[in-house]
Amino acid sequence: MVRFLCRRLLLMIPLIIGITFISFSAMSLVPGNFLTGLxxxxxxxxxxxxxxxxxxxxxxxxxxxYLNWLWQAIHLNLGVSLQYRVGVITxxxxxxxxxxxxxxxxxxFTWLLAIPLGVVVAVKQNSILDRVLSSMAFLGMSIPAxxxxxxxxxxxxxVNKPWxxxxxxxxxxxxxxxxxxxxxxxxxxxxxxxxxLGVAGMASLMRLMRSQILEIKRADFVRTARAKGLPExxxxxxxxxxxxxxxxxxxxxxxxxxxxxxxxxxEAVMNLQGLGLLLLNxxxxxxVPLVMGxxxxxxxxxLVGNLLADLALVAxxxxxxxxxxxxx
Amino acid sequence: MAEWRTLPWIVRGSSLCLLVFYAFAVASPWxxxxxxxxxxxxxxxxxPMALHWTSGxxxxxxxxxxxxxxxxxxxxxxxxxxxxRKTYIRFFYRGHLFTTESPDLPWFMFGSEGLGRDLFxxxxxxxxxxxxxxxxxxxISFSLGLAVGTFSGYVGGTVDNLIMRWCEIEMSLPQFxxxxxxxxxIPSGLSTTVTFFLIVAIMAFISWAGFARVIRGMAAAVRTTxxxxxxxxxxASRIRQLRRHIVxxxxxxxxxxxxxxxxxxxxxxxxxxxxxLGIQEPAASWGxxxxxxxxxxxxxxxPWVLIPGIFIALAVMSFNFIGDYLRDRLDPAVIR
Numbered sequence: 001m002v003r004f005l006c007r008r009l010l011l012m013i014p015l016i017i018g019i020t021f022i023s024f025s026a027m028s029l030v031p032g033n034f035l036t037g038l039x040x041x042x043x044x045x046x047x048x049x050x051x052x053x054x055x056x057x058x059x060x061x062x063x064x065x066y067l068n069w070l071w072q073a074i075h076l077n078l079g080v081s082l083q084y085r086v087g088v089i090t091x092x093x094x095x096x097x098x099x100x101x102x103x104x105x106x107x108x109f110t111w112l113l114a115i116p117l118g119v120v121v122a123v124k125q126n127s128i129l130d131r132v133l134s135s136m137a138f139l140g141m142s143i144p145a146x147x148x149x150x151x152x153x154x155x156x157x158x159v160n161k162p163w164x165x166x167x168x169x170x171x172x173x174x175x176x177x178x179x180x181x182x183x184x185x186x187x188x189x190x191x192x193x194x195x196x197l198g199v200a201g202m203a204s205l206m207r208l209m210r211s212q213i214l215e216i217k218r219a220d221f222v223r224t225a226r227a228k229g230l231p232e233x234x235x236x237x238x239x240x241x242x243x244x245x246x247x248x249x250x251x252x253x254x255x256x257x258x259x260x261x262x263x264x265x266x267e268a269v270m271n272l273q274g275l276g277l278l279l280l281n282x283x284x285x286x287x288v289p290l291v292m293g294x295x296x297x298x299x300x301x302x303l304v305g306n307l308l309a310d311l312a313l314v315a316x317x318x319x320x321x322x323x324x325x326x327x328x
Numbered sequence: 329m330a331e332w333r334t335l336p337w338i339v340r341g342s343s344l345c346l347l348v349f350y351a352f353a354v355a356s357p358w359x360x361x362x363x364x365x366x367x368x369x370x371x372x373x374x375x376p377m378a379l380h381w382t383s384g385x386x387x388x389x390x391x392x393x394x395x396x397x398x399x400x401x402x403x404x405x406x407x408x409x410x411x412x413r414k415t416y417i418r419f420f421y422r423g424h425l426f427t428t429e430s431p432d433l434p435w436f437m438f439g440s441e442g443l444g445r446d447l448f449x450x451x452x453x454x455x456x457x458x459x460x461x462x463x464x465x466x467x468i469s470f471s472l473g474l475a476v477g478t479f480s481g482y483v484g485g486t487v488d489n490l491i492m493r494w495c496e497i498e499m500s501l502p503q504f505x506x507x508x509x510x511x512x513x514i515p516s517g518l519s520t521t522v523t524f525f526l527i528v529a530i531m532a533f534i535s536w537a538g539f540a541r542v543i544r545g546m547a548a549a550v551r552t553t554x555x556x557x558x559x560x561x562x563x564a565s566r567i568r569q570l571r572r573h574i575v576x577x578x579x580x581x582x583x584x585x586x587x588x589x590x591x592x593x594x595x596x597x598x599x600x601x602x603x604x605l606g607i608q609e610p611a612a613s614w615g616x617x618x619x620x621x622x623x624x625x626x627x628x629x630x631p632w633v634l635i636p637g638i639f640i641a642l643a644v645m646s647f648n649f650i651g652d653y654l655r656d657r658l659d660p661a662v663i664r
Contacts, residue, residue: 011493014497026510138649139645144595151634157625280508283512299501
């Protein structure tokens with residue numbers, strides 16, 4: 001296991017360097033830079049622009065800039081955002097909590113509903129419940145999440161109730177509320193985004209669970225379990241379910257990376273003050289340090305998530321060991 | 329046509345749906361009743377217009393007519409039917425499938441958008457972008473993934489290892505952020521065609537690696553099968569083995585995977601255009617048409633701005649149904 005861990009951790013280094021380098025070069029391919037917009041402003045003298053250019057190191061060649069950034073990043077210094085003039089880490093921290101709350105609650109909602117539903121639907125295959133839920137899952141998969149978000153917002157406007165606000169992370173008078181009202185306010189603002197993200201995620205999860213169980217239900221060891229007189233609940237719970245869990249452990253690893261970046265589009269549509277919106281603005285204004293910080297964070301989360309998923313897979317499934325994982 | 333009848337109704341419906349959308353894309357000037365960029369300045373945000381049957385004496389103008397809309401409140405943009413005039417709908421008229429007798433008195437089937445352009449005509453022209461982005465994108469990532477995947481799996485060894493590490497790098501990119509970052513790179517002054525191909529290229533670049541990895545796994549498995557070894561023993565060259573044995577045996581699977589990847593492109597392009605990073609006005613794509621719906625107040629007062637979203641959903645759903653059906657047919661292990 002130690003060998004496996006060392007190997008994987010070592011492999012992460014070239015991965016991270018490769019990904020950040022690609023992103024960095026992509027940002028530099030853009031004609032112009034952060035200062036191009038400012039240079040158009042007649043109130044800012046060209047001298048100031050030149051000064052800022054030197055200060056941000058925009059005159060240096062691409063490779064030198066990237067190496068500078070990398071060297072600083074190794075020392076856990078992600079630099080200062082060009083547009084906000086605040087440390088990138090501080091900025092990300094301030095927004096990450098909102099995004100984290102949103103994605104954790106939608107994930108809990110999704111998994112808690114989708115897994116049991118998938119099991120029920122598979123056990124009662126071809127029943128009316130199965131037909132209805134499976135076709136709904138298909139619809140849920142096919143309707144783009146942003147379109148669902150629109151519909152949800154319209155629903156909120158149409159209902160026009162204070163407990164169902166139209167977008168935003170909290171009410172305008174949030175700062176003046178008491179602690180309990182603050183919590184209630186937050187929860188109110190979470191209802192729609194969580195529903196939208198949940199419906200989209202639930203559909204695919206439920207379908208996967210269903211097909212997994214249907215496949216395993218036909219296996220010989222399940223028939224054996226039935227033949228030796230185990231009650232149906234034990235057959236499903238112990239024999240089928242445990243064997244069906246495999247891909248979900250892997251998916252949970254990917255979900256870790258999605259925690260901070262998966263909801264970006266919904267954040268933009270529903271105007272939620274999260275990382276997605278922050279990054280969207282950063283990308284549009286070519287705020288390189290901020291974009292690079294977010295990309296780095298997303299990459300590390302994805303790699304760590306995959307590693308954790310593999311470790312969990314070994315723990316859950318005795319058929320998988322470190323040797324087979326390493327040879328993949 | 330006997331095979332057509334044996335298909336499930338949902339697959340038949342989806343195919344018809346896609347056929348209509350591709351007709352939109354191929355024959356947009358003929359199907360769209362009006363110029364998609366003509367702004368009817370006195371009719372912005374006009375609701376969809378009702379049709380009426382003509383009475384016997386007016387039949388030489390056609391069977392259907394609509395009353396032109398008159399704006400009664402320019403602030404709230406409310407309209408009433410102007411019963412003093414009529415605009416007649418004619419089929420196969422002035423080089424269109426259907427249109428009104430005079431282009432100056434339009435009939436808005438799906439209403440008009442904020443600048444008074446006919447929404448239906450814009451949807452028809454928008455199909456060009458939205459329907460072809462998936463096909464072109466899949467063609468690029470498909471051929472790239474197939475070439476790299478089969479080569480890597482067949483050759484094996486260090487080369488294989490290096491290629492797969494590179495694929496892992498690309499697969500680990502935070503995709504949506506990366507898409508945004510690259511889309512922001514596209515300069516705004518470019519023509520729609522160039523923007524279109526840049527968007528396709530970006531999305532294909534992001535997605536080909538995952539595809540290559542799956543293909544590579546299959547190619548590596550096929551490489552050790554007796555028929556490939558027999559070919560090698562008979563002295564077939566590498567190129568011949570790749571072309572005649574490896575590629576055909578992974579092709580079916582690859583094709584199904586490709587058809588399942590199309591909806592991703594459609595949704596990706598609409599998301600970008602929705603955020604203002606994709607296809608730019610005045611050109612139309614279903615995504616940038618839907619950007620009017622970003623404002624809930626807009627939707628509340630002019631609900632027809634949601635119609636492009638229905639088209640996106642229908643297209644995605646049709647591709648999903650067909651892809652799913654193909655996968656079930658080709659893969660006997662999947663239980664329906």
